[in-house]
């Protein structure tokens with residue numbers, strides 16, 4: 109096996125090769141600019157080369173590899189017998205035709221790095237993980253896996269640069285998006301931690317240090333440390349839809365993003381055509397995760413919220429629904445109601461269609477016309493297509509008559525006939541727009557919803573007076589309804605793969621909007637029933653998967669939390685009993701961490717003190733409180749000279765409304781007045797569960813009012 113010096117030389121060689129690749133890509137951009145032929149090719153190629161140059165350029169600041177697997181000489185190693193491979197964020201090669209110096213983490217051969225274990229070594233004899241300080245290789249750690257033909261059992265050994273190891277940084281070379289230099293290797297001396305005591309077998313110092321490394325700035329990738337259960341989800345087949353029920357901090361979001369990168373690598377051509385879509389709960393969350401895919405080399409993945417996805421309807425939200433109205437509008441029964449509102453416009457034809465054409469009068473009888481309408485309706489395609497079919501069948505009937513009379517029915521004639529039958533079709537199958545249908549429905553819901561919605565429900569959604577689309581005061585829930593009606597009118601495109609985060613919070617109608625966009629593709633559903641906070645949050649994945657159009661998706665649980673430390677998990681698991689959902693408790697990977705509880709008469713003052721104390725330690729600080737307490741807390745902190753940022757700002761101290769904390773994390777969380785967080789909404793206890801599970805290392809709970817029973 110190579111020693112540290114040889115490894116450092118190899119790292120140098122990879123660095124040189126990478127620089128040559130960057131120079132080559134840049135040169136291609138320049139050469140391309142001179143030699144491109146037509147404009148379309150020029151644009152596509154230019155875009156590709158420029159992004160490649162940019163990606164590779166970004167790559168230059170991060171370690172070239174993070175791990176290595178050396179196969180044994182036994183048969184179980186198969187074609188890899190005696191081989192060793194370095195793994196990194198992307199392939200690095202120094203010459204065409206020679207094996208790459210570093211293999212992309214997504215390539216099939218990399219799988220063994222993530223999955224090989226003492227029980228199933230998969231032919232691997234030694235797994236090596238590297239410690240880096242920026243781009244300098246500072247050490248490595250070997251894990252020896254049992255070999256069938258020898259007596260070697262599992263074990264580990266670490267090597268690091270310099271003597272004693274004090275102060276030698278050994279991060280795994282995370283990309284450190286936006287974190288500035290020196291981020292890798294913070295507080296991760298290699299010699300300091302043994303394998304014992306981690307609670308997770310075979311977890312060495314470098315791996316543990318990476319997972320426990322303080323968080324600063326946006327979310328980062330986890331390619332170097334993806335765990336076996338996570339890896340199986342990341343590399344699930346493209347055709348397979350999966351649903352991950354993951355406890356807080358189990359890496360659901362990370363898994364989803366890495367899955368997107370993996371699928372794009374393996375099925376690039378197919379997915380670039382149809383697209384991959386990532387849906388998150390709000391913009392603050394999207395900001396937080398936005399850097400992960402670009403660091404994994406994927407620039408083209410669309411990342412958006414469900415609301416923004418629907419704003420494709422080009423309608424402005426100008427009003428807010430009462431809680432009861434929103435609940436009705438998000439209910440799955442609205443799908444039937446809207447279908448009825450739309451198809452209620454069809455009228456059985458009362459007359460024949462008669463079209464004068466020079467000396468003839470062509471005719472389709474009333475009963476034939478009626479049959480055409482009924483047939484088109486029964487074919488259950490979109491409303492707009494149904495209408496088109498009626499028109500073309502009428503024209504075809506006229507054409508048959510005309511041709512029997514020897515008439516030449518050319519394109520001009522056919523278009524003339526189509527125009528001639530349109531007024532009759534307008535009566536029977538009117539052309540409509542989605543906003544007209546919805547405005548008319550909300551002006552008077554009774555006709556379409558009698559027998560489906562109760563009178564009270566109808567009253568809750570009915571407008572006080574009837575309005576036309578132009579003057580309608582649309583709400584966010586109306587966008588979901590407009591989307592439903594638009595889809596009834598005509599189908600939109602479908603993505604190749606859709607990844608849905610915090611999926612427990614989606615309403616049936618939102619799920620349907622997503623289902624339409626993934627009709628011909630697959631989905632990855634990520635969520636936690638215990639973190640459901642919307643009034644319509646589901647308590648059952650099977651039901652949600654039906655609305656998402658993938659009832660066959662397998663539900664897989666992740667229970668090992670990589671964020672919240674054991675001391676905090678002990679508290680948050682206690683809340684589970686009060687949440688009315690059946691989910692497995694979290695088991696923390698992390699043994700570090702601290703929890704404090706403080707009763708105070710001066711919440712703002714105590715909060716300022718707590719932030720001051722937190723700032724003495726490393727990492728980000730999140731003050732999380734009920735939404736209506738945010739302004740006062742921010743003012744108190746700023747008066748004391750502490751700089752604060754909003755949820756989606758980048759800075760050390762964020763003051764975060766409880767309603768926006770979902771999906772985010774802070775090294776140090778100061779949760780202010782739990783009782784107020786619980787009282788603020790119907791699923792307040794779930795919200796509190798979300799808030800307390802944002803802590804990466806330390807959680808301080810400050811309260812004046814009595815604590816909720818589950819916490820007390």
Ligand SMILES: Nc1ncnc2c1ncn2[C@@H]1O[C@H](COP(=O)(O)OP(=O)(O)OP(=O)(O)O)[C@@H](O)[C@H]1O
Nearest residue numbers: 330333334335356357358359360361362670671771
């Ligand atoms: N294998 C891993 N190696 C290193 N860090 C990891 C790993 N898995 C997860 N993490 C880290 O744990 C934290 C939680 O991950 P993530 O946000 O993806 O979890 P989640 O399940 O979506 O959480 P929640 O539901 O609470 O929002 C992140 O900082 C993530 O980088």
